[in-house]
Amino acid sequence: MTAAAAYLQAAEPRPRFGDLVAAEWIKLRSLRSTWFGYGATALAVVAFNVGTAYDTYRNWPRQNPEGPEGFIRVGMPLDEAFTVNAATVMMLALGALGAMAVVGEYATGTIRTTFAAVPARRSVMAAKAAVVTAVTTVFGAFVAGVSFAATQAILDRRGAGVSLGDPGAPRVVVASALLAPLCALAGLALGTVVRQTAGTMIGSSLVLLVLPLALTDGRHWSAVASHGTLYQAWRRLVAVDYHPLHYPWTIAGAWTVYALWAAAAVAVTVVGVHRRDQ
Numbered sequence: 001m002t003a004a005a006a007y008l009q010a011a012e013p014r015p016r017f018g019d020l021v022a023a024e025w026i027k028l029r030s031l032r033s034t035w036f037g038y039g040a041t042a043l044a045v046v047a048f049n050v051g052t053a054y055d056t057y058r059n060w061p062r063q064n065p066e067g068p069e070g071f072i073r074v075g076m077p078l079d080e081a082f083t084v085n086a087a088t089v090m091m092l093a094l095g096a097l098g099a100m101a102v103v104g105e106y107a108t109g110t111i112r113t114t115f116a117a118v119p120a121r122r123s124v125m126a127a128k129a130a131v132v133t134a135v136t137t138v139f140g141a142f143v144a145g146v147s148f149a150a151t152q153a154i155l156d157r158r159g160a161g162v163s164l165g166d167p168g169a170p171r172v173v174v175a176s177a178l179l180a181p182l183c184a185l186a187g188l189a190l191g192t193v194v195r196q197t198a199g200t201m202i203g204s205s206l207v208l209l210v211l212p213l214a215l216t217d218g219r220h221w222s223a224v225a226s227h228g229t230l231y232q233a234w235r236r237l238v239a240v241d242y243h244p245l246h247y248p249w250t251i252a253g254a255w256t257v258y259a260l261w262a263a264a265a266v267a268v269t270v271v272g273v274h275r276r277d278q
Contacts (some may be wrong), residue, residue, distance in 0.1 A: 020118065020127035028101065028131055037100075038139055041093040045143045046150065048086035053151035056080060060158050068159040075240025077155055077162045078169060081148045082176040087234060088209065090143070093181045095204035096135060098184030099191035101132050101270075107194045125192065125270045132188055133181045140180030144173045168240050171251070175237035179256060182230055183208055185265035192272045223247035233257040 028034055056063065056076075064071050071077065102125075105111035118124050148169070152161035162169055187204045194200045208230060215226035226232050227249050236242070236254040 014261050017123060017127060017277050020123055021130055024124075024127045024131040027105075028135065031104075033100075034097070037093065037097050038135075041090060041097070042139065042143050044093075045086045045090050046147050048089060049081065049083055049147040049153065050150050052082045052083050053083075056160075057154050057158055064158075064160075071160045072162060075168065077152060077193030078158055078238065078240050080155065080174045080222040081169070081172055082144060084235075086147065087176065087179060088232075090140075090180060090230065091208045092205060094139075094180050094183040095187035095190075095208050096134055096201055098136065099200045099204055100187055100197075101128060101191070102186075103191040103197050103200050104167035105197065106191075107197060121273050122270050125273050126266075129185065129188060129266050129269050132184050136181040136184040137177070140177035143180070147176075148173050172238045172240075175234055175254075175258075179230065182258060182261050182265070185262060185269070187232070189265040189268035189272070192269045217244070217246045220247060225236060227253065228257055228260075230257070230261055233261075 001257075018183060083278035102111075105114065114124060115121055147162065152163070155161040164170060164173065186208060187200070190203045190207065191200045194203055212226060212231035214221045215229070215232075217223045217226065227236075227247075233254040236249060237251060237258075
């Protein structure tokens with residue numbers, strides 16, 4: 001190292017974490033594909049939920065002979081506030097969008113420039129995880145809130161809508177909203193480890209959706225493994241009329257699964273890039 005280079009390195013202030021977060025935010029928002037991906041996903045998720053509520057409204061006399069009271073009693077308004085189809089689309093899309101936050105840089109080689117500018121790789125990945133979490137949390141809150149408001153407004157025309165203050169409604173909205181950042185963080189963690197677009201997308205689909213559907217509640221080990229997946233945790237949190245067949249679990253357990261997935265995804269993202277690049 002020359003004397004001039006040593007002087008410049010000593011004089012250059014180390015980037016603060018806030019600076020790294022700002023840089024990652026610029027990367028994310030400057031990509032046109034980011035806004036297209038989030039916009040298309042939001043439209044698809046809301047459309048699935050609103051479409052289900054509208055079908056119920058249109059076919060009301062034939063499908064609901066017990067009237068609004070029976071419909072509300074079994075929790076159908078909350079089932080249609082955020083449907084399984086909408087959750088499936090959001091999980092697949094957010095897993096992919098979270099993965100692209102890091103896989104895109106590996107694919108183009110710009111990750112080398114990032115790490116050359118900031119050798120503290122753990123800090124860089126922590127900032128990336130923070131930005132992905134913030135953006136997808138806002139996204140999840142938006143689609144869950146719009147879906148709830150729109151579906152209940154449609155159902156209310158039949159006298160079958162519920163308000164956010166009704167029992168179970170806040171949990172459905174919050175659990176559905178938080179599903180977005182959790183899936184994005186899972187995709188980010190897989191992208192950090194795999195570093196290839198195709199492999200990461202396939203892995204994200206397997207972990208988030210295929211594995212939970214492959215596990216059954218018929219045996220204890222399988223039920224426990226199933227309860228540890230994001231998809232089944234979400235199903236437990238949004239279930240209003242919960243009647244388990246074999247191995248029941250609690251709402252607190254489902255929230256714990258949410259927390260563990262978030263912690264594990266961030267840990268893999270931050271530690272994995274450091275270990276693989278030694």
